[in-house]
Amino acid sequence: MAVVGLAGLTVGTATVLSQPAQAATAGLVRVDQAGFGTGEVKQAYLMTGAAVSGATFSVVDSSGATVLTGKVGAASLGKWNAAYPDVYPITFTSLKTPGTYHIKVAGNASATSPSFKITSTDALYGKLVADGVTFFQTQRDGSDVIAGSLKRQPSHLHDASATVYAWPRFASGDSDTITSSDLTKSGGPVDVSGGWFDAGDYLKFTNNEAFGAITLFAAQRALGSAAPPSLATEAHFGESWLDKAWDEKTKTLVLQVGIGSGNSAGTFYGDHDLWRLPQKDDGDTAKADRYAAAHRPVFLAAGPGGRISPNLAGRVAAAFALAAQIDASGNPKQAAAEYQAAASVYALADTDTPPSPLTTALPNSYYPEAIWHDAMELGATELALAAQKLGHSPATYLSQAATYAKDYIASDAGDTFNLYDNSALAHADLIKAMAAAGDPSGLAVTPAVLTADLKRQVQSAAAKAKADIFHAGGDYTNFDVNAHTFGFLTTQALYRQASGDRSFDAFATEQRDWLLGGNPWGVAFMVGEGSTFPHCLQHQVANLAGSLDGTGAVPTGAVMNGPNNPDNFAGGLGDFQDGMKKCPANGADPYNAFTGHTSRFADDVRSWQTDEPALDMTGSAVLGAAMQEALGG
Known part of the structure; x- marks a missing residue:
């Protein structure tokens, strides 16, 4: 009789065992x-x-x-x-x-x-631009908010009549705890209503507001008639707040609105001590919340007519000058006022004895910037371009911009376009300003030198990407990798415009791929792109008014910090703050399984290390996408 064996084939009366199939x-x-x-x-x-x-x-x-x-x-x-x-x-x-x-x-x-x-690349990058602008709309403060899917409401209306205070003292190290027993009034009232929230909190920093406006105006300029209408509107919304921050009559510039943390004595709190929707602040009558919510303090960058940290002066001047370029043809009167504001702020830059550390925020550890020649190069360059559009001589600004560019190249070389390094945009625009002026001789740098430095910035990242498993050009073991990686899209496009060299086109595509899901975590680091993106952002409005499970409203277009060194999680994620909605609800961390190469990403509302979005990160995305769209990818 025939015999059938396990996993065997029967042939007559003999059994032949087969090899089991290898499991996939x-x-x-x-x-x-x-x-x-x-x-x-x-x-x-x-x-x-x-x-x-x-x-x-x-x-x-x-x-x-x-x-x-x-x-x-x-x-x-x-x-x-x-x-x-x-x-x-x-x-x-x-x-x-x-x-x-x-x-x-x-x-x-x-x-x-x-x-x-x-x-098409137009559709691909166009969506990123439009979505990034949507996040800027989400960040609006004041009476002119856009409800959007997160149902924003007017907030911080008391900022329209705010008190100016002297800079407080902070604890040593990188602490943001104020050691002063109270804040000391020094002036006011001033109108600082409106503007954009900086990040997941409700603070407003002039340095970052200026960078946001720069990225939006530069994106609008790059796209021309292809720019979505929301882009021009939002850029001018930011500029209108900068116009409040800069007082042309007294020559004073607001540095920031609000404080992050309270004081060591516990007699008053800061913004980061509260978790709430922003519209709640005006009605907060608690004495300890007086500086955190209802009556937020204002701090100046310097006294009337005083010298301003050059990184800040250059960046604010660049924002006004870009606005003047945009408005020169359609609204010359406004453009003239913007040009005057740019020139006035720029003239107060303290380039002889810059403060150490540079003035960015209170405390400086929130945004520890190390260089300033790039910002001054950008300010001078955009003033030169604005002067050309308005019929003024650009010669002085061209000369100064070239000198700052030379100084940057000699001593400040950074990595790519981002909040802390504006040189790529400055270099590319300086090349255009020189050409428009007939390429005058005697300047401190030549277009060839500027183009070579643009190439250096791209080439350095491309070499890193070539050696990386997922072709990442950014440093995902450190803060702000997403902002820097979007910055590669800007820098590569600017270099290609200046040189005609397309050899880094594939590199730019690889960086976008990494940002939007082609990474170890399988996450798109810009909310609303693709099917898998963070939902537990450290963003108060998103946490309290948005969807935590992916089925409803999200802060579309938000770009968060991204992967970071596991050492920054050494103390764990900590407790949920009072008022926070727990996210993830089950406390699970599905992305920890992909921690590797000294890099971790956590999608958790407590994870400021990876999951807090900010203006500068999203602004970097808007400009990078716009530049790539302008080049047809």
Whole structure:
């Protein structure tokens, strides 16, 4: 009789045992969830828990049809962490037909990617620009708020009649605790209503407001008629607050509105001690909250006519001068006033004896800036461009901008465009201002020198990206990696404009890919892009008025700090603050499994280290996306 054995085939009366099929290794596919331009290099990443060989992939469209097949890269790009020792490339550049797709991996590995689109670069980057502007709208303070999906309401109306105080004293080190027993009045009232909240809190910093306006105006200028109407409106909204912060008559500049923390004696609190919706502050009558909520203090950058820290003066001047360039053709009277404001602030820059540390915020540790030649180069350059549009001589500003550029290149070389380093935009615009002036001789730098420094900034990041498993050009072991990485999009585009060199186009695409899901965590670090993005931001309005589970309103366009060194989590995430909605509700940290290469990301409302969005980060995204859109990707 025939005998059937376990996992065997019966042939006559003999049993032949077959080899068991090898189980497929479960993996994860990381891909840019926003999608790709039709002509771009397209790559995803397969993360696996063990080495695999011979894996294949299929690209499947929204109807379920397979439109492309191929082999997963045979060689691992490297080890991410112990759980994912192998990462393999999936290249599908030949896919060019617009549509919505996902990737399926088969063979001895199994995985399915989130969906993504193939579309035009205009549509791809245009959405990022529009969404970034939406976040700026979410950050509005004062009476002219935009309700939006988070149902914003007017807030801090008492800022219209605020008291000016002397700078408080802070505890040693990087502490933001005030040691003064009370604040000392020095002037006022002043109208500082409106403007944008800086981050997840409700403080307003002139330095950061200026940077926000710079990025929006520069984005509007780059896009021209293709700019969404909301971009021009929002840029001028920010500039209108700067116009309140700068008093042309007394030559005084507001530094900030509000304090972060209270004093060591516990007799008054700061903004960070409260967790609430901003519209609650005007009605807060608690004595300890007097500076945190209802009657927020104002601090000046310097006394009337006093010298202003050059990083701050240069940046504010650049914002006004950019506004003047935008308004020169349609509203010359306003442009003239903006040009005058830019020139006045710029003239007060203390470049002979700059303060140490530079003046950024109170305390400086909130935004510890180290260089200033870049900001002064930008201020002088934008003044030169504004002068050319308004019929004034740009010669003095061109000369000064070139000198500051030379000083920057000699001693301040940073990494890319961001809040702390504005040189890329300054260099590129200085090249344009020189050309418009007929390329005068005798300046401290030449267009070739400026172009070479732009290349240096891009090339440095591109070299790092080439060696990185996920082609990241930024430092994801340190703060602000997302802002810096969006800055690469700006710097690469500016360099390409100046040189015509397209050799870094693929690098720019890789940086966007990393930001929007092609990273170890599989997260888009800009809210609203793709299917997986943070929902537990350290952002009071989002936490209290938004959706915590992804089914409702979110702070669209918000860009948060991003992955950070695990050492910054040494003390844990801490307790939930009074008033916070717990997020995640179950306290789980699904992203900790992907901690690797000295980098961790946590989507938790307590995680200021990774999950707090800010104006400068989102402004960097808006300008980077606009510059890429202007170049057609």
